Amino acid sequence: MRSGSLALTNIGQLVTNDPSREGLLGVVADAGVIVIDGIISWVGAAADLPETPDVIDCDGAAVVPGFVDPHTHLAFAGDRADEFGRRLRGESYEEIMAAGGGIRSTVAATRAATTGDLTSATLDRARRMQAAGTTTVEVKSGYGLDLEHEKRLLAVAAAAGSAIALDVVPTFLGAHTVPPEFAGDADGFVDHLVEVVLPECAPLARFCDVFCDKGVFTVDQARRVLLAGKEHGLLPRLHANQLARSGGVQLAVELGAMSADHLDHLADEDIAALSAAETVAVLLPGVSFSLRLPQARGRDLWDAGVTVALGTDCNPGTSHIETMPFVIALACLEMGLTPEEALWSATRGGALALGLEDRGHIIPGARGDLVVLAHTSYVHLAYRPDAPPVAKVIKRGLRV
Amino acid sequence: MRSGSLALTNIGQLVTNDPSREGLLGVVADAGVIVIDGIISWVGAAADLPETPDVIDCDGAAVVPGFVDPHTHLAFAGDRADEFGRRLRGESYEEIMAAGGGIRSTVAATRAATTGDLTSATLDRARRMQAAGTTTVEVKSGYGLDLEHEKRLLAVAAAAGSAIALDVVPTFLGAHTVPPEFAGDADGFVDHLVEVVLPECAPLARFCDVFCDKGVFTVDQARRVLLAGKEHGLLPRLHANQLARSGGVQLAVELGAMSADHLDHLADEDIAALSAAETVAVLLPGVSFSLRLPQARGRDLWDAGVTVALGTDCNPGTSHIETMPFVIALACLEMGLTPEEALWSATRGGALALGLEDRGHIIPGARGDLVVLAHTSYVHLAYRPDAPPVAKVIKRGLRV
Numbered sequence: 001m002r003s004g005s006l007a008l009t010n011i012g013q014l015v016t017n018d019p020s021r022e023g024l025l026g027v028v029a030d031a032g033v034i035v036i037d038g039i040i041s042w043v044g045a046a047a048d049l050p051e052t053p054d055v056i057d058c059d060g061a062a063v064v065p066g067f068v069d070p071h072t073h074l075a076f077a078g079d080r081a082d083e084f085g086r087r088l089r090g091e092s093y094e095e096i097m098a099a100g101g102g103i104r105s106t107v108a109a110t111r112a113a114t115t116g117d118l119t120s121a122t123l124d125r126a127r128r129m130q131a132a133g134t135t136t137v138e139v140k141s142g143y144g145l146d147l148e149h150e151k152r153l154l155a156v157a158a159a160a161g162s163a164i165a166l167d168v169v170p171t172f173l174g175a176h177t178v179p180p181e182f183a184g185d186a187d188g189f190v191d192h193l194v195e196v197v198l199p200e201c202a203p204l205a206r207f208c209d210v211f212c213d214k215g216v217f218t219v220d221q222a223r224r225v226l227l228a229g230k231e232h233g234l235l236p237r238l239h240a241n242q243l244a245r246s247g248g249v250q251l252a253v254e255l256g257a258m259s260a261d262h263l264d265h266l267a268d269e270d271i272a273a274l275s276a277a278e279t280v281a282v283l284l285p286g287v288s289f290s291l292r293l294p295q296a297r298g299r300d301l302w303d304a305g306v307t308v309a310l311g312t313d314c315n316p317g318t319s320h321i322e323t324m325p326f327v328i329a330l331a332c333l334e335m336g337l338t339p340e341e342a343l344w345s346a347t348r349g350g351a352l353a354l355g356l357e358d359r360g361h362i363i364p365g366a367r368g369d370l371v372v373l374a375h376t377s378y379v380h381l382a383y384r385p386d387a388p389p390v391a392k393v394i395k396r397g398l399r400v
Numbered sequence: 401m402r403s404g405s406l407a408l409t410n411i412g413q414l415v416t417n418d419p420s421r422e423g424l425l426g427v428v429a430d431a432g433v434i435v436i437d438g439i440i441s442w443v444g445a446a447a448d449l450p451e452t453p454d455v456i457d458c459d460g461a462a463v464v465p466g467f468v469d470p471h472t473h474l475a476f477a478g479d480r481a482d483e484f485g486r487r488l489r490g491e492s493y494e495e496i497m498a499a500g501g502g503i504r505s506t507v508a509a510t511r512a513a514t515t516g517d518l519t520s521a522t523l524d525r526a527r528r529m530q531a532a533g534t535t536t537v538e539v540k541s542g543y544g545l546d547l548e549h550e551k552r553l554l555a556v557a558a559a560a561g562s563a564i565a566l567d568v569v570p571t572f573l574g575a576h577t578v579p580p581e582f583a584g585d586a587d588g589f590v591d592h593l594v595e596v597v598l599p600e601c602a603p604l605a606r607f608c609d610v611f612c613d614k615g616v617f618t619v620d621q622a623r624r625v626l627l628a629g630k631e632h633g634l635l636p637r638l639h640a641n642q643l644a645r646s647g648g649v650q651l652a653v654e655l656g657a658m659s660a661d662h663l664d665h666l667a668d669e670d671i672a673a674l675s676a677a678e679t680v681a682v683l684l685p686g687v688s689f690s691l692r693l694p695q696a697r698g699r700d701l702w703d704a705g706v707t708v709a710l711g712t713d714c715n716p717g718t719s720h721i722e723t724m725p726f727v728i729a730l731a732c733l734e735m736g737l738t739p740e741e742a743l744w745s746a747t748r749g750g751a752l753a754l755g756l757e758d759r760g761h762i763i764p765g766a767r768g769d770l771v772v773l774a775h776t777s778y779v780h781l782a783y784r785p786d787a788p789p790v791a792k793v794i795k796r797g798l799r800v
Contacts, residue, residue: 085779089738128787289785292733326786333692338489379485385689386726386786387528 005036006368006397007052012060012376016043017348017361024340025378026361033063035368038396043362056399061391062378064343066135066369067324068350068360071261071282071311073173074129074139075122075153075160078109080316084290103143103177106316110143115152122160125314125322129166132323132388135369135395136167138311138354140209142176147197150174154204165395169354172205172234174198175217175225190221194228202232207258207354209237212251214244219251226255235355241265242287253277259309259353264288264296271297275304280353283345284313285330286321298335309349310342329385339379368397405436406768406797407452412460412776416443417748417761424740425778426761433463435768438796443762456799461791462778464743466535466769467724468750468760471661471682471711473573474529474539475522475553475560478509480716484690503543503577506716510543515552522560525714525722529566532723532788535769535795536567538711538754540609542576547597550574554604565795569754572605572634574598575617575625590621594628602632607658607754609637612651614644619651626655635755641665642687653677659709659753664688664696671697675704680753683745684713685730686721698735709749710742729785739779768797 014031021028032049034042042050049055083101096102110118129137139157144150154170161168174193182189198208208229212222216239226236236255240248242262249270252260260274261282274281281301288295301308310327313319321327324346331342351360359367372392373380380389393400414431421428432449434442442450449455483501496502510518529537539557544550554570561568574593582589598608608629612622616639626636636655640648642662649670652660660674661682674681681701688695701708710727713719721727724746731742751760759767772792773780780789793800 079775079780079783081775081777081779081783084783085739085777088732088782132786289733292736320784321786323786332488333689336692339485375479375481377481377485379481380479382488383479383481383484384720386532386721386723386788388786 004397005034005052005054006394007034007049007055008032008058008063008370008372009046009049009055010060011046011058011063013062013378014043014362015062015064015343015378016363017065017344018363024344033362033370035397038368040362040364040366040368043364056392058372060376062373062376064371064373064378065347065360065362066371066393066395067133067346068136068354068356069129069134069311069324070138070259070309070350070353071284071313072137072139073142073313073315074125074137075118075141075157076106076110076143076316077113077118077121078106078316079320080105083317103317104180107143107145107177107179110153111149115156119156119159122156123163126160126164126166128322130164130393130400131390132325133371133390133393134166134324135393136169136351136354136356136359138169138171140171140173141201142173145174145176145179147200150197150201151204154201158204165398165400169207170205171207171209171237172198172201172229173209173211174201175210175222177211177216186217186221190224193225198228199232202229202234205234207237208234209239211239212248213239213242213246219247222251223255237261241270245270249273252279258355262287262296264293266297271300271304271306274301274306280307280309280349282309282311282353283331283335284311284319285335286319286327287313289330289334290319290321295335298331298337302337302341307349307352308341308345309353310345311350323388325381325388325390326385329382332382339382343378343381368394370394404797405434405452405454406794407434407449407455408432408458408463408770408772409446409449409455410460411446411458411463413462413778414443414762415462415464415743415778416763417465417744418763424744433762433770435797438768440762440764440766440768443764456792458772460776462773462776464771464773464778465747465760465762466771466793466795467533467746468536468754468756469529469534469711469724470538470659470709470750470753471684471713472537472539473542473713473715474525474537475518475541475557476506476510476543476716477513477518477521478506478716479720480505483717503717504580507543507545507577507579510553511549515556519556519559522556523563526560526564526566528722530564530793530800531790532725533771533790533793534566534724535793536569536751536754536756536759538569538571540571540573541601542573545574545576545579547600550597550601551604554601558604565798565800570605571607571609571637572598572601572629573609573611574601575610575622577611577616586617586621590624593625598628599632602629602634605634607637608634609639611639612648613639613642613646619647622651623655637661641670645670649673652679658755662687662696664693666697671700671704671706674701674706680707680709680749682709682711682753683731683735684711684719685735686719686727687713689730689734690719690721695735698731698737702737702741707749707752708741708745709753710745711750723788725781725788725790726785729782732782739782743778743781768794770794
């Protein structure tokens with residue numbers, strides 16, 4: 001698809017995530033990489049780099065795989081700064097809802113926005129994500145909640161991604177909350193989703209997601225939506241156990257979901273269930289940080305052998321965070337992951353959470369998605385939380 | 401000094417910190433400001449703005465006073481990412497010291513750096529601070545620890561500030577740690593500081609600071625340095641109670657110190673002592689965030705009526721943080737301040753901590769240091785911790 005070749009040389013520290021190399025990150029010192037037609041074709045010692053025309057000298061800097069952010073709500077209009085301020089001043093969730101806050105305020109703003117404004121706001125966020133090293137991002141619908149607006153969100157997400165060569169993986173999250181027109185009738189809304197909305201949105205999405213939690217959608221409602229999604233070719237993933245031990249983990253495992261996300265309320269048996277399954281645990285430390293809540297048990301999930309991924313959960317209500325280096329810093333400083341575990345989870349973990357075998361690592365045959373850091377060590381990603389140490393972002397072998 | 405005038409109009413939300421106006425922040429809606437010759441000359445409703453030649457239309461954005469960062473170690477060479485990574489992997493402080501970490505590794509790197517490299521590194525950090533809205537920054541020496549290198553650090557800090565029109569307030573912190581050449585002889589080092597180093601550094605500084613804490617300098621040693629500083633015209637400020645209840649608060653109050661900084665270990669009686677004094681409490685939430693420690697009792701200090709300021713403590717070991725918006729976010733999310741308290745502390749609080757009556761507020765007669773935000777509300781400063789919402793920085797009436 002892309003033509004031409006690009007080589008990187010004098011990479012002080014190349015993070016490959018190659019399990020055939022040493023350590024979790026498979027670091028190669030003094031390395032070089034060649035990308036041909038968008039695909040990594042060679043990885044090795046800089047001294048052995050074959051002759052190539054277009055070479056970037058990294059001057060000793062670290063190079064890591066492009067970040068894969070597996071959980072975002074990137075496409076929305078408006079903001080919820082007012083709600084955020086009220087929360088910090090001590091108002092309760094009920095008071096905030098009464099003042100017009102919560103997901104539904106974003107649904108109203110998103111439905112009311114012109115497609116031009118919605119695309120422009122989404123694109124601005126996508127650009128900041130990309131500038132900080134994200135090369136693949138999952139984007140959920142879920143602020144439309146009817147056929148017209150759910151389709152529009154998926155189209156807007158795709159348009160934003162293709163405008164800047166950022167790979168967008170679309171997820172249908174029609175079951176994000178019950179919209180006002182179905183107030184008090186969640187089952188009726190699920191009927192409508194399954195019969196009317198999902199069939200027409202499915203061709204625009206790859207995954208189906210449900211906010212399965214206390215006060216949102218029940219396990220039975222979530223199962224119904226996810227099974228309907230499967231019938232339309234959408235793989236299941238799940239907002240699980242964010243607000244309570246709501247049975248989301250067990251449903252995710254039962255359905256073979258690609259990921260179970262959030263996981264703020266986990267008993268030991270939930271961790272055991274995840275460690276016996278293939279489902280990836282997607283952790284979103286920006287949410288707990290932004291809500292002043294305890295972090296999910298990321299350390300315990302790692303230690304139990306669960307595959308962990310990290311995401312921004314970029315959304316206007318609970319995590320207005322766009323950049324993966326900041327998420328890595330939070331995962332280290334607030335969740336107790338090591339810099340190595342956090343970086344792996346932000347790259348290879350994210351790719352596995354999205355079922356994308358071809359990225360999140362730097363090995364021959366993988367996508368040529370790489371980030372050249374502004375420093376000699378990837379530890380800088382966590383070390384300087386307000387200065388993302390990204391010098392160059394390379395997408396499919398081309399500098400973006 | 402500066403000539404010409406500048407007006408801002410269509411300010412949706414002007415944070416004045418003017419106590420004659422309503423609320424802590426004295427917010428004026430739909431406001432305008434005029435700066436003449438670097439000094440604010442008029443504040444009022446945009447509709448009443450007198451005719452002026454050079455007008456910036458803020459298009460409804462919020463405008464706040466320039467941030468005053470009252471505690472940094474901006475001038476240093478090298479980094480301590482390796483030490484940071486070791487800490488996250490579970491190594492103890494003793495192991496890290498044995499591996500060459502700690503303040504002394506920065507002293508060695510700073511002494512070894514050329515003046516050009518030291519200035520360049522300092523200037524890079526200063527630029528990022530300024531781009532995020534800091535218009536006045538305190539900078540401490542303390543990585544030189546001998547006459548030649550302490551003088552050089554103060555000169556480098558001044559040079560970095562004047563290169564970019566960032567006001568640098570210099571502090572002599574010769575008593576930051578005991579250098580290798582005085583190992584085991586802290587009293588001998590204090591003699592040397594007081595007799596040799598301080599007299600020659602004093603003309604380059606405004607304040608004198610000491611790291612008075614468990615395992616560093618005792619209260620008696622700190623008193624000796626600070627009193628000597630006073631004799632040379634330097635006002636005292638103090639690293640106090642960071643590592644333990646070490647008596648630093650009582651010493652700060654006894655000497656009428658301008659500020660007591662860190663304050664991570666406070667008993668109720670320490671808070672009472674501060675609330676009965678004029679000494680400003682300078683809180684540095686980036687440190688506890690970076691070290692995975694509990695935050696200082698910022699909420700309790702506010703509630704006790706203590707004047708609180710916020711700073712970055714920018715340094716390579718314990719808080720590699722440069723931007724005040726991120727510090728505001730941490731103060732809200734980790735320390736429990738409201739967005740209003742955090743913003744006041746990052747502007748007027750910082751000015752009071754440095755004894756600078758002429759800034760940190762937007763009133764006629766104050767310095768024309770202002771930050772135009774990229775949003776309509778100052779709450780965005782805390783709401784989006786990885787995207788400092790700064791559109792324009794204005795220093796003494798000139799856009800930087």
